[in-house]
Amino acid sequence: MKRDVFKNYDIIADWFSKSRSKDLMEKPYLDRLIDHIPAGSRILxxxxxxxxxIYRYLQYKGLSVCGVDASRAMLEIANKNFPEGEFLLQDMRELNLGEKFEAIIAWHSFFHLAPQEQREMFPLFKKHLKANGILLFSSGPEEGEAWGMNNGQNLYHSSLSKEEYKSLLQQQGFMVIQHVVEDPDCGGATVWLCQRNED
Structure with a gap:
């Protein structure tokens, strides 16, 4: 299940929905992202x-949000939570929406991809972001692979090195605004907030 972590999420979707913290410890990063984009912006x-x-908070802040996930079971819950919401069943590795957004968030999702798959995501991020758009994603704190048990399902995670992430971002014309390693106030998340340069 290394390549298809979303299948594990299909199995644990109900448990995840009940167990996932709703206290929005991500708020400082989301607010900083919002500060960099126009009011009413469209976010992927x-x-x-x-x-x-996260989707709930972005909607509350008046943003137009398109949610994408490869887990059908997770999206079924999302559609119940947000009957008027916009959700697409799609693997991010095959992203081709024909639309550019003011911001992209890949929070605790991007790090489920294998190293080479992560490398291949950066051109897709650029393709789907407007000039000066913001990219917010979480990664591991250092290069390596790990497995984490969630309600009986062993979920795969991987990370590139800090130096390689910076190189990949630079190659696609991104500037790093903020990089925090294992933020103790955000559940130990390692966070990247970046801005796409104008072409």
């Missing part, structure tokens, strides 16, 4: 899961 939430709490 990659690996949106059930939509709670």
């Amino acid at each position: 939430d990659l690996g949106c899961g059930t939509g709670d709490p």
Whole structure:
């Protein structure tokens, strides 16, 4: 199940929906992203899961949000949580929406991809972002692979090195605004907030 972590999420979707913290510890990063984009901007939430709490908060802030996830079971819950929401069943590795957004978020989803798959995502991020658009994603703290048990399902995670992430971002014309390693106030998340340069 290394390549298809979303299949594990199909199995644990109900458990995840009940167990996922709703206290929005991600708020400082989401607010900083919002500060960099126009009011009412359109955001792509990659690996949106059930939509709670990140999708919910972005909607509350008046943003137009498109949620994408490869787990059908997670999106079924998302559609119940947000009957008027916009959700697409799609693998982020095959992203081709024909649309550019003011911001892309890949929070605790991007790091489920294998190293080479992560490398191949950066051109897709650029393709789907407007000039000066914002990219927010979480990664591991250092290069390596790991497995984490969630309700009986062993979920794969991987990370590139900090130096390689910076190189890949630079190659696609991104500037790193903020990089925090294992933020103790955000569940130990390692966070990247980046801005696409104008062409």
